[in-house]
Amino acid sequence: MEKSKTNITIADVAKRAGVSKTTISRYLNGKFEFMSAESQQRIKGIIEELNFRPNNLARSLKSSKSHLIGVLIADISNPFSSILVKGITDYCKQCGYNVVVANTDNDSEKEREYILSMIDQRVEGLIINVSGDNNEFLRDIAENHVPIVLADRPIFPTMFDTVKTNDYQATIDAITYLAEEGFTKVGYFTEPINNIGTRMIRQQAYKEACHMLQLEPQEYVIDSKDESGIENQVQQFLAHNQGQTNAIFTANGVTMISVLGAMHRLGLTIPQDVAICGFDNWPWMELIGPGITVVSQPFYDVGVECVKRMMFRLEENSKSSPEVIELESQFIIRGSTKLKK
Template identity: 35%
Template sequence: MSKKQEPGAAVRATIRDVASAAKTGKTSVSRYLNGEKDLLSDALKERIGRAIALLDYQPSQMARSLKSGQTRLIGLIIADITNPYSVEVMRGVEAACRQEGLTLLVCNTNNELDQEKHYLQLLSSYRVDGIVVNAVGMREAAISTLQQANLPMVLIDRKVANFACDVIGLNNVEATQMMTDHLLQQGFEALLFISEPATINTRLERLRTFLQRMQQSPQHIAEQCEIEISNTEALENMLREFIARHSDKRKAVMCVNGTLTLQVARAMRRLGIVWGQDIGLSGFDELAWAELAGVGITTLKQPTYEMGVAALSQLVARIQGNTDPVKDLEFSGELIARGSTAAR
């Protein structure tokens, strides 16, 4: 005895229903759905197409993935969804997924290591075909989880120590040298590099390159400070002290990323410091408001959208069986000079 249908409940059509309506077998319908239409006559293809439209048949993606061994799902783990960098990367990955007929699952860790591990486990349980990760800085336990899942993976922007994986990112050495040289050429004599805690390779590479480049100009002053982005009092004190120490020199600040550039700009506004007049201001990542803030803020623009597209392209190659050695694909940045670093 069949189970009674609840009043008002929608009845989902099955492949058997489609076969019956098209007056054919389930095998022919399966061939139609799986792109093997060349094996069917034109009349049969037309009948199956009409039956699918009439019944509003929706194939079960779960059933198809179990049969094919692929879910057509891609996971994207990003460190901070509020960061404009992350948004542009996500746009690039999502656009590339649509082009490939893939569905993207986005997970935001909010820069929390425990959340990163949780999402790695969750995406593995969903049997995604691969993962793109903008890593917080995976612990050994999280890496172990990923290795056990044996999923293709591409890292974007940030590397993970002792973990062999394809990485897509900015050429940080080239970009930092470009920004530092620009400030020196504009006549600044004392430079301050401000970074969030240098716990990831991107920040370390930029800081290290800045210090190495400044060693080649001993007549200039180079300082660096690591600060928690939420500590507004410490940030304001650091700016006051830097200005006081070098009151007789042209001073400029370089920020390690766009989020920090915003906080530094806010701190300067609270302190009545005018960039482009009292001090120079520059930072990595192009921000939508940078050209509108005062005389404009000099930035190092990253091709983040293109990085997202490249990350998905590399991931698809791995999913399809590419076994070439892991590689780092580095993109060049573009210096957008504005009034905040104008020469006098």
């Protein structure tokens, strides 16, 4: 009588594949070194054929490992977050790990509570898109509990492995492009900095670009929930620069959609009344007006690289100095910044 599929074991998979139980175990834990692509595909096919599901609880008790990674996201409503999390979960699965995800709403207290809860669930590591106000708490967690990798938002001074895009150079390049296109005034619109590393870097890069290009720095901090306030700020920028060729650079996608909404309500035409570009390439941006010029960031790849760095910490070297890994962004030019000459 054929064995019930619910009772299939690693030994059954190994026998069918013609390999050792150790090889199957290594496959399940994402350790593919010394394993050919052909062997990986054969094992994968047999696992699917037998409908084999490893007993994660038994594996974790035997190895004293949970095979869980905790993921904390500052704002899950931001479209970039879902792409980042997909990159993390896809690669964790390849490595034999599951994920526990929490949304902190950029709230430092929630961040601490979720981290402690995840440690109680025996996560082996934490990948965090930080709120910006828990540096010493995070240091204690990394020193006494589990390794931490930061996604997108760095902490200063560097104390954890961090995977991010080339924010500083991308901002410099974007402002330089606007100046070369003939825009004489470039306003910088951002959400509150709030000790968030990415926002700090982009703000500093904007100031540096203005200094290099001899542009007047003009910064506006918006509240994305205050529509009338944003309208007033856009009007202030234009009133201050009458008779100039004006452009607005937004620090992230949330700021971009907030400013675009204000421009629409004010009846402004892009780019004739004011040009606009900024960070984050949300899918609809090529459909708005003449299309929005953007700095497109490889968020999926950021997620993947975070997991790779976590696996390095868990399986190879937990004590080496932290590294900051920067991935290249892409500057996509569309009609929102093209002046008729």
